[in-house]
Amino acid sequence: MSYKGLPASLEAIRRVREDPHRLGHRAHAPGEPIEGAGHGTTGPASKRIIVGYGFWIFLLSDIVIFSCFFAAFAVQRNATAGGPTMAEIVEIDRLAWQTALLLLSSYACMLGFAATQVRNRLWTQVFLAITGLLGLGFLLLEMQEFIELAERGFTPQRSGMLTAFFGLVGLHGVHVGVGGLWLGTMMAQVQVKGFRREIVHRLICFNLFWHALDIVWIGIFTIVYLIPSIP
Amino acid sequence: MSTSDSDPRLYENALEQTEDHAPGDEPPEEGSHWVRNANLGLGFSIVLTVAAFLLAGSDVIYEPAIPVALIVLAIAQMGVHLVFFLHITTGPDNTNNVLALAFGLLVVFVVVIGSVWIMSHLNQNMMPMDQLMKMQP
Structure with missing residues (x-):
């Protein structure tokens, strides 16, 4: 009998009915490679692993981009061209x-x-909303900082140091802003589509992205703000 | 949840031991496991962040060592985030993630340390600006 052309779900049901204990597929010993795990010759890993891993690679490449901006700042940190030094523009309270x-x-x-x-939709939405509001608060503080600096005449054109500063901190801010938009669409998708498989995959990726932004911020507040502010 | 996937592991829960895991993911766990991880991560992060902010404005330790101490605290906090928020472990199910991370770190260090190193040497070897100006026609 041929089952070609059946939807994948029926195919899975057929497999379970014909071989409920997976005797034909089970690994032969505890150490044996397992189907779907992506090991050896057992076939591709499951979608969830591939999606998360692919996004991890993207995040690492994003961190490499940030490292270029960090390198630019490190090189330009003393290129103030008679303008302000970092120590003069750091405000520790706002940074905290x-x-x-x-x-x-x-x-x-x-x-x-x-x-x-x-699979609790209400609390997922509540915590996503809190995440977004806290991120928005962060962005507003950063905009306030940039506007105050601009009002004092400290724009990116002022010196090489300020160019690198606005480039690095601004790039992080753009990431937070884009992450916020993503978060909004994820809340809508969770509401409308529920916890479908692909929606959960997207939530995994969003979590990774948001945590990675926090990791980059650790580097920024240490290297860009705290170290130059040491008296 | 969609049923459009014939992954046989859906019907098999005894074979989870050697499966790979993506960063930020875990083998099937209860919600409390995630909450515990989040609490630990937040606790360690707060301690390290507060320490960094206090150190930056104080003279508790030898002052020229403060920048190094801040960098150490920052790296420690990044480690905390990786372990508790991104769930990177040293287990065999995480080999791919750790290898990718190691390569990423290699590139980051080459870019940052290489730039600082090369540019500082260029700066030293550069002709002073006033002499450079005199050479202009």
């Missing part, structure tokens, strides 16, 4: 608030994914 907001936002994001794991 920004750091706290972003860290708590990362925490809320993770709690949201805990809710996703148990």
Whole structure:
């Protein structure tokens, strides 16, 4: 009998009916490679692993881009051309608030994914919303900082150091903004489509993205703000 | 959840041991496992962040060592984020993730340290600006 042309779900049901204990597919010993695990010659890994791993590769390449901006800042840090030094434009209080907001936002994001794991739509949405609001607070503080600097005449054109500063911090800010848009669409998708397989995959990727932004911010607040501010 | 996937593991829960896991993912776990991880990550991060902010404005330790201490704290906090938020472990199911991370770090270090190194040497070897100006026609 041929089952060609049946939908994949029927194919799976057929397999389970014909071979409920997977005797024909089971690994022969505990150490044997397992189908779907992506090991050896057992065929491709499951979609969930491939999606997460692919996004991990993207994130690492994104971090390489950030490292170029970090390198530019490190090289230009003393190129003030008579303009302000970093020590003069750091405001520790605002920096502490920004750091706290972003860290708590990362925490809320993770709690949201805990809710996703148990398929609780309400708490997923609540924590995603908290994540977004904290991220928005971070962005507003950063915009306030940029506007205040611009009002004092400290724009990216002023010196090489300021160019690198606005480039690096601004790039991170753009990432947070784009992440916020992504978060909004994820909330809509969770609401409309529910926890379908691909929606959960997207939530995994979003979590990775948001945590990676926090990791980059650790580098920024240490290297760009705190170290130059040491008296 | 969609049923449009004939992955046989859906019907088999005894064979989870050597499966790979993507970053940020775990073998099937209860919500409490994720919450515990998040709490630990937040706790460690707060301690390390507060330490960094306090150190930057104080003279508790030898002052020229403060930048190094801050960098150490930052790397420690990145490690905390990787372990508790991104779920990167040293287990065999994480080999691919760790290898990719190691390569990413290699590129990051080459770019950052290489740039700083080369540019500082260029700076030293550069003719002072006033002499350079005199050479202009």
